Amino acid sequence: MMNVLVTGGAGFIGRWVVKYLLKGGVNVWVIDNLSTGRKDNIAEFERYPEFKFVEGDILDRDLLKKIFNLNFKVCLHLAAAVNVQDSIDNPEKNFEVNLKGTFNILEEAKRKGTKVILISTCMVYKRADDNRPIDENHPLLPLSPYAATKIASEELVLSYHHAYRLPVAIVRPFNTYGPFQRIDNEGGVIPVFINRSFKGETLYIYGDGNQTRDFLYVEDCARAIVKIALSNDISGEVINIGTGRDISINDLALLIAGDSSRIAHIPHIHPQSEILKLVCDYSKARRLLDWEPEVSLIEGIDKTKRWIKNQPKVKANV
Numbered sequence: 590m591m592n593v594l595v596t597g598g599a600g601f602i603g604r605w606v607v608k609y610l611l612k613g614g615v616n617v618w619v620i621d622n623l624s625t626g627r628k629d630n631i632a633e634f635e636r637y638p639e640f641k642f643v644e645g646d647i648l649d650r651d652l653l654k655k656i657f658n659l660n661f662k663v664c665l666h667l668a669a670a671v672n673v674q675d676s677i678d679n680p681e682k683n684f685e686v687n688l689k690g691t692f693n694i695l696e697e698a699k700r701k702g703t704k705v706i707l708i709s710t711c712m713v714y715k716r717a718d719d720n721r722p723i724d725e726n727h728p729l730l731p732l733s734p735y736a737a738t739k740i741a742s743e744e745l746v747l748s749y750h751h752a753y754r755l756p757v758a759i760v761r762p763f764n765t766y767g768p769f770q771r772i773d774n775e776g777g778v779i780p781v782f783i784n785r786s787f788k789g790e791t792l793y794i795y796g797d798g799n800q801t802r803d804f805l806y807v808e809d810c811a812r813a814i815v816k817i818a819l820s821n822d823i824s825g826e827v828i829n830i831g832t833g834r835d836i837s838i839n840d841l842a843l844l845i846a847g848d849s850s851r852i853a854h855i856p857h858i859h860p861q862s863e864i865l866k867l868v869c870d871y872s873k874a875r876r877l878l879d880w881e882p883e884v885s886l887i888e889g890i891d892k893t894k895r896w897i898k899n900q901p902k903v904k905a906n907v
């Protein structure tokens with residue numbers, strides 16, 4: 590059986606990637622330092638003999654060396670410092686984890702000939718002025734250290750492809766949401782809004798709320814990532830995944846709260862780093878992977894609501 594390594598596999602997207610990989614009948618190793626990920630996210634996999642969890646840091650070179658000696662066919666690299674605002678307040682952590690961490694993974698992958706799939710982000714893109722969906726050739730613009738470390742990591746990954754012929758791929762998911770995403774204020778906007786709305790609290794929107802996002806349901810995201818990782822034909826490619834539809838944060842809040850009296854606007858903490866319009870052109874993913882998003886925003890919000898409702902802390906209040 591094939592061995593694969595997932596960095597950040599105890600995180601929100603990572604745990605869904607692990608789930609799809611286990612369904613596909615491969616041995617899955619996860620390395621995660623549980624800084625934002627949680628053991629609960631992966632609890633259901635612990636009964637599988639094909640699943641192994643290592644609590645550890647991708648900045649620990651000795652540990653990485655030991656793990657890579659297990660001979661992986663592919664490493665799906667999701668571990669990262671992901672909070673954009675934190676990256677502005679503490680860019681050094683972003684630099685260390687995102688860029689140095691990716692370098693460490695690449696060095697081990699080069700030593701062992703392991704294919705690397707870097708999970709980058711749509712935040713690398715410059716806003717589209719003409720309202721057209723963004724394809725992979727769209728100009729990049731690092732509006733935050735988070736975006737900058739992702740762009741730099743992408744370039745580093747591609748350099749290992751060109752210089753050392755390492756098989757690699759880069760995935761740029763658009764805003765991803767769904768069950769297992771954090772519901773506290775560190776989480777994504779959809780679970781945060783749902784949680785606040787269950788508690789009867791006001792939904793706060795940063796800025797005027799006209800900024801738009803293309804929200805991708807997490808199982809659609811994980812399915813695409815695993816397809817890319819397990820494909821023998823894809824190498825050296827950068828691939829967007831999203832839905833091709835965007836919604837403003839104002840409309841999203843109304844959809845979740847159902848009532849504008851429970852929505853308020855507050856000044857943006859870092860308005861300079863906000864991308865005003867983000868919508869994905871995923872035609873390359875469709876062409877290369879035969880992939881389409883399957884879950885609509887309404888269905889995805891519903892699935893997320895059902896999951897949040899069953900969280901012990903929320904259950905008592907709903």
Ligand SMILES: NC(=O)c1ccc[n+]([C@@H]2O[C@H](COP(=O)([O-])OP(=O)(O)OC[C@H]3O[C@@H](n4cnc5c(N)ncnc54)[C@H](O)[C@@H]3O)[C@@H](O)[C@H]2O)c1
Nearest residue numbers: 597599600601602621622623624625626646647668669765
């Ligand atoms: N959520 C989104 O909307 C979105 C969109 C595009 C791209 N991404 C990317 O997808 C990946 C996963 O993001 P997520 O939303 O699941 O966030 P997450 O915070 O849930 O996942 C990141 C995981 O990495 C782990 N981690 C962080 N630093 C580590 C380190 N030094 N060593 C080992 N593990 C470490 C965390 O504990 C966590 O489990 C990230 O690379 C992120 O940039 C996320």
